[in-house]
Amino acid sequence: MDPRSVAKYIEDAEHLQMAHRLYTLIFPLDRQANRVLLGMKKRGFGKNKYNGFGGKVEAHETIAAGAMRELHEESGLSARSLDKHGILFFYFEGDSVAMEVHVYVTGEYAGRAVETDEMRPEWFDMDGMPFEKMWADDPEWWPMVLEGKRFVGRFWFKNDMVTITRREVAPVDSLEFSG
Template sequence: MKKRIEATLIYLMDNDQVLMLERVKKQGDIHIGKWNGLGGKVELGESIKKCAIRELKEESGLSAEYFDFAGHITFPGFDKHGNDWSVYVFRAYGPSGEMIECDEGELSWVSRDDILSLNLWEGDKHFIPYVLSNKTFFGEFCYQSGELSSYTLDFADYLSGKDLN
């Protein structure tokens, strides 16, 4: 039975650097070989905010001084079970703590200018520029056989009642 899975995606920033994760460690990982922000599934009874804070700490060992909501993205039928993913995207600032080894891949601080040259999901190339430019967005990214087939991207600044019908 198909499910809706809620998750978070966090882009931790420190000056002109962003903490990114190259997914290279887990066998069968749908993201294998791709670069992502950090994040993961919301646990039962957990708020989106608490999930973002927990996932950042679990995957990197780091905490952030504050989080800023960047957007929301849906990925219909994204995983191998055909589940729909609902992902809340955050910018995080003011890292503190000691970075740990991540069991999902290799963590690296990447220059903001170099992120789009990484091996990203095709859809990420469309929304990451807005994460980095402090725009709030809503999107839907559809993939078929691992390839981006269509997407929509709207910005909170431009939503109005007539656009929502």
């Protein structure tokens, strides 16, 4: 297992045996205007859904560095700081690899959001998220982001990548783990 993974602190024995891939998700916030920047995914996994910015963590980088890189690649923004809010695990029916997604927000960034080959950025009111055009799990943990809570979630999806068959989401005191 990737030494950067926190799965060994969270997963049960059955799911710990699965391969895990590390991903990031980052949400730029404009707290003064009460809005969040989302991107409409234009290709690949999650196409035609709004989401935060993110993707795979490269072998040579920290998880936080991966989040910052993905934000810049997908939106043109450069995060100056990150605040980790959650860790999500996703299991898709018939897939032997679990997704371990580290969720961040940033209120400190530079640049101007621009459309890229992968994402079309758009600002939304933080209380008016377009959940009908997002992943089905998002409404279950986004309120904790708004409340400033930390959380861990696990979601099991059917092959259709829409239907959630099982869910576990809970606030946690800390996202710092150690052996």
